[in-house]
Amino acid sequence: MTQQALLSNARLYLCTDSRADKGDFEDFVDAAYAGGVDIIQLRDKNLEAAEELERLEVLQAVARRHGRLWSVNDRADIASLSGAPVLHIGQKDLPLPSARKFLGNDAVIGLSTHSTAQIDAAVSAAAGPGGLDYFCVGPVWATPTKPGRAAVGLDLVRYAAAASAAGETDGSTLPWFAIGGIDLGNVEQVVAAGAQRIVVVRAITEAADPAGAAKSLLEALDAGPS
Template structure:
């Protein structure tokens, strides 16, 4: 395999790698189908090689058949590297493709409804843009500094997608956009303060900062309390996606122990969502 790699690399043996949980993920990439470049398989392979944990195919221009074809490629490459991949918006496509991760927005299919269409074990993620939405997504995994837990979070959620008692809880959520981004035109930036708020909740539910994040500003994101990020252009527009991913991964630091989630990584919790620990 050449492509973006500086030298040919053999694909990892799938039997020798273990697919991580969403909890283990630090670096999440959203990409389109790269129709102009015509290098989708090479690109996602290069991104995974650089340390990306999850790749989401997000391309509104794709027909269902085209998306399923590309997802088959993404699934194969992800398996080579022992990594995760995600489908955006469409639960039917996620179910048909066998996606391990499914992501929705606040105005999309409700989480509980999506779970009725998805195979058991599919991780479901949700975008959040306000304090109320963040608290709702954090759900029963939340204990903030006042001692309030998930029940009050749901009561305060208002119009947000509050996790339902049966099937509505999310497996991860995204907080942003931190900065304005052309990938979400018309969506106002939330700034770093919403990241600080999310970090203050000490939730067991993994969360990712998203929106305009790149190597020039990722240190600000980490300083605000985020341990996980979603990026787009920082890797999709890089001349060397592997090196770009490696640099972002290095900027995130090592591990998730007793960090901004307020949890100790690797300790089993009661939800079975991949080994989150308890509030530190």
């Protein structure tokens, strides 16, 4: 299956640090994929470049066994060196055209958005070769993984759903994910607001059973709002 096809089918995206305090990175990402996670991003600001590349080798090997995607956060140079299929960038990171110079048009590139204007720009940036491949909307709720970032609330999720549908081309819409403080206790609200894909951190990284947590989140996504 191509990277674009894997992205199109993706529902559950996980961001995790290197789990240096637990020493179980390989086992953890293996369990997360086994539970149904579609994309895993290594996001650890404490890693030096060489350490990040070492962890990404592990992530790549596990992702390949499961036939899933893996992602690099922010660094197009690291994504290029590691052969990452996915790069995620923020609003203040390397611009999309510059990231494409590193990675070419085959790589999947996603962008964080935090406002209606940024969502509109993301939808517009999806057109043509080398365009944006997906975007994230959030943080829906305040989260310690993004200190100082104000919550955007469910209204922005509703806006993203409408904007993505309005930007539909060739019978398809630009994939987008809701992110920020999402867990099993509130995922139904996000789905009711129009999200079909989510990014989580603590809902799986802090779970005693990562595979079980992933399965439960996917079941909630599939069930939809009650």
